[in-house]
Amino acid sequence: GAGVSQSPSNKVTEKGKDVELRCDPISGHTALYWYRQSLGQGLEFLIYFQGNSAPDKSGLPSDRFSAERTGGSVSTLTIQRTQQEDSAVYLCASSSGTSGRWSDTQYFGPGTRLTVL
Amino acid sequence: AQSVTQLDSHVSVSEGTPVLLRCNYSSSYSPSLFWYVQHPNKGLQLLLKYTSAATLVKGINGFEAEFKKSETSFHLTKPSAHMSDAAEYFCVVSDFTSGTYKYIFGTGTRLKVLA
Numbered sequence: 732g733a734g735v736s737q738s739p740s741n742k743v744t745e746k747g748k749d750v751e752l753r754c755d756p757i758s759g760h761t762a763l764y765w766y767r768q769s770l771g772q773g774l775e776f777l778i779y780f781q782g783n784s785a786p787d788k789s790g791l792p793s794d795r796f797s798a799e800r801t802g803g804s805v806s807t808l809t810i811q812r813t814q815q816e817d818s819a820v821y822l823c824a825s826s827s828g829t830s831g832r833w834s835d836t837q838y839f840g841p842g843t844r845l846t847v848l
Numbered sequence: 849a850q851s852v853t854q855l856d857s858h859v860s861v862s863e864g865t866p867v868l869l870r871c872n873y874s875s876s877y878s879p880s881l882f883w884y885v886q887h888p889n890k891g892l893q894l895l896l897k898y899t900s901a902a903t904l905v906k907g908i909n910g911f912e913a914e915f916k917k918s919e920t921s922f923h924l925t926k927p928s929a930h931m932s933d934a935a936e937y938f939c940v941v942s943d944f945t946s947g948t949y950k951y952i953f954g955t956g957t958r959l960k961v962l963a
Contacts, residue, residue: 763878764951773938773953774853774892789941822892837951839884 733757735804737823743814743846752808754844756825764798764837766797768820777821780806781828813847820844850875850943853953862962867911867926869957871939874920882940883913886956892938898922901948909933934961 736755744750756763765777776790780800791797795813800806810817820842826835855870871961883895889950896907903915913924937953 766953773955774951775953776951778936824892836894836897838894841889 735823735825735838737821737840737843738786740841741844741846743764743848745817747812749809749811750845752810752821752823752845754806754808754823755805755823756804756823758840759805759827760825760838761803761828762826762835762837763800764824765806765808766822766824768781768817768842774822777808781798805812807812810845813845816846816847818845819845850879850941850952852939852941852952852954854939854957856957857955858958860889860960860962861929863931864928865961867924867933869924869937869939871913871922871924872920873922873939873941874911875941875943880914880942881913882942883911883922883924884938884940885935886938887888888890889933895924895937901927911935929959931960931961931963934959 735757738753740763743751750826761782763780767777768774778791778798780786795811798806798808822839822842824837826837851874853872859869861867878900881898884892885895886892896905896913898905898915906912911924911926913922915922935946936956936958938956941952
């Protein structure tokens with residue numbers, strides 16, 4: 732079946748502009764995660780959605796970052812007033828949410844490479 | 849605080865020889881541990897996971913890892929490397945501290961397989 736998809740695959744923007752990154756999780760998965768992968772570093776957790784519960788936003792680096800998940804499916808990560816340090820690959824993952832949050836297998840999308848000039 | 853250390857940023861092996869990718873973790877709780885692989889321009893794929901069942905975990909593509917609590921290690925091994933194993937590998941620990949769960953990624957080990 733279809734995996735996690737993300738769009739766009741690449742995004743180049745100018746400093747100060749806003750960007751929106753989209754994630755389509757696997758159908759039926761109730762849990763959705765956003766991560767950031769900077770050059771030479773591991774993945775950094777950003778935000779977690781589970782069903783209709785309030786999201787865990789503890790990983791968002793600043794108030795310029797926000798995310799929403801409409802109808803329990805598609806999610807959008809928004810970065811306002813982008814800075815050069817925001818340049819990274821943004822990865823989305825989803826999981827079934829049935830095994831307990833952190834032992835669930837997470838399925839990752841291919842990522843969006845964001846470049847801020 | 850919980851953390852994951854991948855001891856080698858790069859590993860090179862010859863095709864047909866064993867693979868060892870090292871991972872040590874620190875955790876204040878009973879962790880779940882994972883290995884993911886990332887091929888160029890591809891998404892992360894789960895190789896295997898440990899969730900407090902058998903300490904020797906077998907994964908896809910002939911990989912396995914052994915959870916050693918006394919050594920706080922979760923090294924990834926494969927008896928015989930294949931060219932298609934060339935990729936970046938991430939060790940991940942999930943933990944529960946301060947009332948919240950976190951998925952902590954290591955910085956990755958890039959595996960190169962020589963013909």
